[in-house]
Amino acid sequence: MTQNLRTNPAHTEQAQSQRAQLEGRTVVIFGGTSGLAAAIQAKAAGAKVIVIGFERDRAQQSAAEHGFDGWRAADVTRSETIYEALADIPRVDHLAFLAGTFVAGKVREADVGHLRRAFDERIWGSVHAIRALGDRLAQDGSITLVSGWLADRPNASGTAVLAAAVAGMEALARGLALELAPRRVNALSPGPIDTPLWAKALGEGRDAAVAAIKETLPLHRFGTPAEAGAAVVFLMSNGWMTGATLHVDGGVRLV
Numbered sequence: 001m002t003q004n005l006r007t008n009p010a011h012t013e014q015a016q017s018q019r020a021q022l023e024g025r026t027v028v029i030f031g032g033t034s035g036l037a038a039a040i041q042a043k044a045a046g047a048k049v050i051v052i053g054f055e056r057d058r059a060q061q062s063a064a065e066h067g068f069d070g071w072r073a074a075d076v077t078r079s080e081t082i083y084e085a086l087a088d089i090p091r092v093d094h095l096a097f098l099a100g101t102f103v104a105g106k107v108r109e110a111d112v113g114h115l116r117r118a119f120d121e122r123i124w125g126s127v128h129a130i131r132a133l134g135d136r137l138a139q140d141g142s143i144t145l146v147s148g149w150l151a152d153r154p155n156a157s158g159t160a161v162l163a164a165a166v167a168g169m170e171a172l173a174r175g176l177a178l179e180l181a182p183r184r185v186n187a188l189s190p191g192p193i194d195t196p197l198w199a200k201a202l203g204e205g206r207d208a209a210v211a212a213i214k215e216t217l218p219l220h221r222f223g224t225p226a227e228a229g230a231a232v233v234f235l236m237s238n239g240w241m242t243g244a245t246l247h248v249d250g251g252v253r254l255v
Helices: 008-021 031-042 054-065 077-084 112-136 158-179 196-216 225-237
Strands: 024-028 048-053 070-073 094-099 137-146 184-190 245-248
Touching: 008 225, 024 031, 024 137, 031 048, 031 054, 031 094, 031 225, 048 137, 054 070, 070 077, 077 112, 077 225, 094 112, 094 225, 112 137, 112 158, 137 225, 158 184, 184 225
Parallel strands: 024 048, 024 094, 048 070, 094 137, 137 184, 184 245
Antiparallel strands: none
16 A cells, blocks of 8 residues: 655645634734744634734734734733733634743742732733633634643642642633633643743753753653644634643653
């Protein structure tokens, strides 16, 4: 039996399905590196993409470089900037809220205001985005939230509050899938992804720390932003996914 190795029918069918679901639809994406990867792939599927980032210059540059249909700047810990960023968008078919920094600190030692940011960026940021859009979020549309592997694998290195926040995003997705139905709401739980966030989180010892982490993972590597972005586009385009948490983590939950 012979097989065409250059054309995988399943992949072709998936691409066609994504284009059918996203072509001409308005997609709004909050977030950094993984958000950019999702934006690029959504545009490739025919969507009209608007990116919202923390840094105005970077958001504008990304939109110009990749031909997105618009850009905005917002600090997701300041609700008024979220409302301003979304105010003039007449309709949104798919919202992806992928914002969030690495907030670490031990409960008995860290500043509570700093720890609170883990919830402000994720839970309250996404709540304000959904409230800001209101009925402008299409009835047949979707919301994708981001959680993370710490929800399943917390550790003792000062990530307890962050783990609680990302686990909360999964619970929020399940609750909103019922509250906002027939709109679909899902969560993406990525494992370690090779982004600048890791460099900031690990500091000068990044290379050694990353090498040690990779040795513990079943695939012995970090995920890529493109892999995480593809999962976001899948959740947007698959009309039978709601109330789910999609784990794209390279098996980190298993070790």
